[in-house]
Amino acid sequence: MKLLLVDDHALFREGLRLLIQQQVHAGVLPALELHEAGNLQEAADVWRQHADLGLVLLDLSLPDHQGLATLAAWRCMAPMVPVVVLSADERLEVVMSAIDAGALGFIPKTSRAAEMQRALTCVLTGGVYLPELPHAANDSGFAALSEDQVDAGAAELGLSVRQLDVLRLLLEGKPNKEICRRLLLSESTVKTHLAAIFRKLGVNSRTQAVVAVAQRGMRLSPLPASDRLNG
Numbered sequence: 001m002k003l004l005l006v007d008d009h010a011l012f013r014e015g016l017r018l019l020i021q022q023q024v025h026a027g028v029l030p031a032l033e034l035h036e037a038g039n040l041q042e043a044a045d046v047w048r049q050h051a052d053l054g055l056v057l058l059d060l061s062l063p064d065h066q067g068l069a070t071l072a073a074w075r076c077m078a079p080m081v082p083v084v085v086l087s088a089d090e091r092l093e094v095v096m097s098a099i100d101a102g103a104l105g106f107i108p109k110t111s112r113a114a115e116m117q118r119a120l121t122c123v124l125t126g127g128v129y130l131p132e133l134p135h136a137a138n139d140s141g142f143a144a145l146s147e148d149q150v151d152a153g154a155a156e157l158g159l160s161v162r163q164l165d166v167l168r169l170l171l172e173g174k175p176n177k178e179i180c181r182r183l184l185l186s187e188s189t190v191k192t193h194l195a196a197i198f199r200k201l202g203v204n205s206r207t208q209a210v211v212a213v214a215q216r217g218m219r220l221s222p223l224p225a226s227d228r229l230n231g
Contacts, residue, residue, distance in 0.1 A: 001054035002033045003124070006043045006074075007086060008062050012109070016057070019117050020124070029124050039064045040073055053081045055123065059109070060087040060098075068097055075102050075173065082172040084123045090131050100207045102173025105129040105214070126221050128171060128214040157200045166193040168220045170206055171213060 003020075007013050013036050023029040035050060037043040039062045047053060056078075060070045074083055085098045090108040098106050105128045107119045122129040159167065162183070169179045179190050198204060201212040213220075 001030070001124075002035065002050050002052060004035045004037065004043060004046055004050075004053050004056045006037045006040070006056060006062070007059040008038045010038070015113075016116070016120070019113065020120055023117065023121055023124075028121055032124070038062075040070065040077075043074070044077055047078050047081065053078075055104075056081055056083040057086055057107070057123075058083050060085060060089070068094070068101060071098055071101050071103060079173075079178075084129070095130060096207060099130070099210045104171055104173065104210075106131060126219040127217065128210055130211060130214040159197065159200060163193050163197055164220060166190060167197050167209070167213070170194070170197070171210055171220065
C-alpha cells in the first residue's frame with residue numbers, strides 16, 4: 001500500500017517513518033511505500049503522481065491551510081483517498097468534526113511513542129483509531145459501549161458481506177452516491193444497508209458509526225478497487 005504523510009515538521013515525519021518501519025520490519029505491518037509532503041500543495045503533487053494512494057495521514061496545521069479547512073481542502077481534491085487526521089488539538093469537538101467531515105480516524109500528535117505506534121498499526125491494518133472520548137456519550141447522542149460490546153467484531157454483529165462493503169466505504173467518508181457507484185447498488189439499497197448497519201451498531205448517524213467501530217476495535221480490510229459486484 002502507498003501511504004502519504006503530510007506534515008510540515010520534518011522531524012515529526014522522520015519519527016513517524018521510523019515507527020512505521022519498525023512495525024514493518026517486525027512483521028506487524030505489510031511492506032509500505034511511504035511518501036511525504038510538507039504542505040497541501042506538495043501533497044497534491046504526490047497524489048497526481050500516485051493516484052493509487054491507499055491512505056493519507058494529514059496534519060491539520062500546514063503552512064498553506066489551517067484547521068478543519070485542511071481536511072476539507074484535501075477531501076475536495078482527492079475524495080477517493082481515505083484520510084486519517086493528525087493534530088495536536090484533540091478537543092472533542094475537533095475530533096468529532098473531523099470524523100463528521102469524512103476522516104477515517106484521528107491520531108493526537110501529543111501521543112507518546114507507544115500510543116502513536118499502536119494508533120498507526122490500527123489504521124494501517126484496517127481499523128479506526130480515535131483518542132479517548134470521555135464525554136462522547138453525552139455529546140454524540142449514544143451511550144458508551146459495555147465491555148462485551150467492545151469485544152464484538154464484524155462477525156459477532158452479524159453484518160453481511162455487502163453490509164461490510166458499505167460500512168468500509170462509509171468509514172472512508174464516501175457519500176451515498178459514491179457508495180452506489182462503487183458497489184453498483186441503487187440508492188434505496190444503500191439506505192437499507194445503512195439502516196441495518198446503524199441498527200446493529202446501536203447508532204443513529206455516520207459519525208456515531210465511525211466512533212462505534214473504533215470503540216469495538218473492528219478491523220475491515222480495504223474494498224478491492226475492482227469490486228463492482230451487485231448485491
